[in-house]
Each structure stands twice: as structure tokens, then as C-alpha cells.
Amino acid sequence: MNNKCPVCDTEYSQADLQFCPECCWELVFIPSDSSDSLKAWFEKKRIVFENALNDLRDAERTIKEKAVATAKLEKDKKQLLTEIEKIEGEIDKLKKEWEELNQKTPVNNERLRELEKLEKELPKIIQEITQLTNSLPDGFNLTDLNDLESLTELNRIFSQY
Ligand SMILES: [Zn+2]
Numbered sequence: 286m287n288n289k290c291p292v293c294d295t296e297y298s299q300a301d302l303q304f305c306p307e308c309c310w311e312l313v314f315i316p317s318d319s320s321d322s323l324k325a326w327f328e329k330k331r332i333v334f335e336n337a338l339n340d341l342r343d344a345e346r347t348i349k350e351k352a353v354a355t356a357k358l359e360k361d362k363k364q365l366l367t368e369i370e371k372i373e374g375e376i377d378k379l380k381k382e383w384e385e386l387n388q389k390t391p392v393n394n395e396r397l398r399e400l401e402k403l404e405k406e407l408p409k410i411i412q413e414i415t416q417l418t419n420s421l422p423d424g425f426n427l428t429d430l431n432d433l434e435s436l437t438e439l440n441r442i443f444s445q446y
Pocket residue numbers: 290291292293294295305306307308309310
């Protein structure tokens with residue numbers, strides 16, 4: 286006949302077992318003719334053990350859940366670190382490009398100043414061209430640059446800039 290652990294209901298056939306193989310409850314046999322106070326004390330001990338066992342199982346479950354959550358966080362962290370590494374690589378690349386661009390900037394600034402200078406002088410150039418156009422003989426077509434004299438004069442004006 287199989288016996289049952291009074292705490293976790295695990296059945297066992299070995300008669301000489303001292304402790305439950307599942308919950309470690311001490312398998313003490315209390316004769317049915319034992320005193321009520323002994324039976325009551327034993328029941329109280331069993332309840333305390335059962336409560337402690339439930340607390341232990343709860344704690345084990347919590348630890349297991351936390352371990353799973355921690356593993357997920359570790360995975361997320363790894364992914365984030367990979368992302369950060371990738372972004373840092375891109376930042377380094379952009380920094381290099383920025384530095385290269387900055388090395389070319391003096392040339393760009395020089396060109397910009399030339400353009401600004403030309404822009405400022407543009408009204409004067411237009412004025413000179415207008416004057417020149419007005420001084421052209423009647424019927425002279427400005428687009429007809431075969432007129433060597435006019436072409437030379439235009440070249441003279443433009444060569445100043
Ligand atoms: Zn048991």
C-alpha cells in the first residue's frame with residue numbers, strides 16, 4: 286500500500302523513508318491512539334511546515350520569473366549596446382567628413398568673398414554696360430560681338446573684375 290505525504294500529497298511506497306522525497310517533511314508515524322495534545326501539536330507542526338514550504342515555492346517562482354526578466358533585459362542591453370556602437374561608428378564617420386569639410390572651408394570662404402565683392406560691384410558694372418550700350422552707334426547690336434572695337438571695350442571693362 287502506498288503512503289501519502291501529509292504536506293505535499295506525494296505518494297511513496299518505501300516504508301523505511303524518513304523524509305518525503307518531494308518536500309522533505311519528516312515522515313513520522315503517529316499512532317491513532319496517541320493523545321489529542323500530541324496529535325494537535327503534530328498538526329500544528331505540519332501546518333507551519335506547509336506554510337513555510339508554500340513561501341519557499343513562491344520565492345522560487347519569483348526568483349525564476351526575475352531570472353527570465355533579467356535574461357530579457359540582458360538581451361535588450363546587448364542589442365542596445367550594438368546599436369550604440371553602430372551609432373558611434375556613424376558619428377565618427379560624420380566627424381571625419383566634417384573635419385575634411387572644414388579643411389576645405391578656407392577655399393570656400395575665399396570664393397565666397399570674391400562673389401560678395403562681385404555682387405557689390407554689380408550695380409557699377411551694369412551702369413558701365415548701360416553707358417557703353419548708350420554710346421554704341423545706332424543700329425549696333427550688342428549681341429553681334431563681331432564688332433572688334435566694342436568687344437575690346439567690353440573685355441577691358443570686364444577685365445577689371
Ligand atoms: Zn511531501
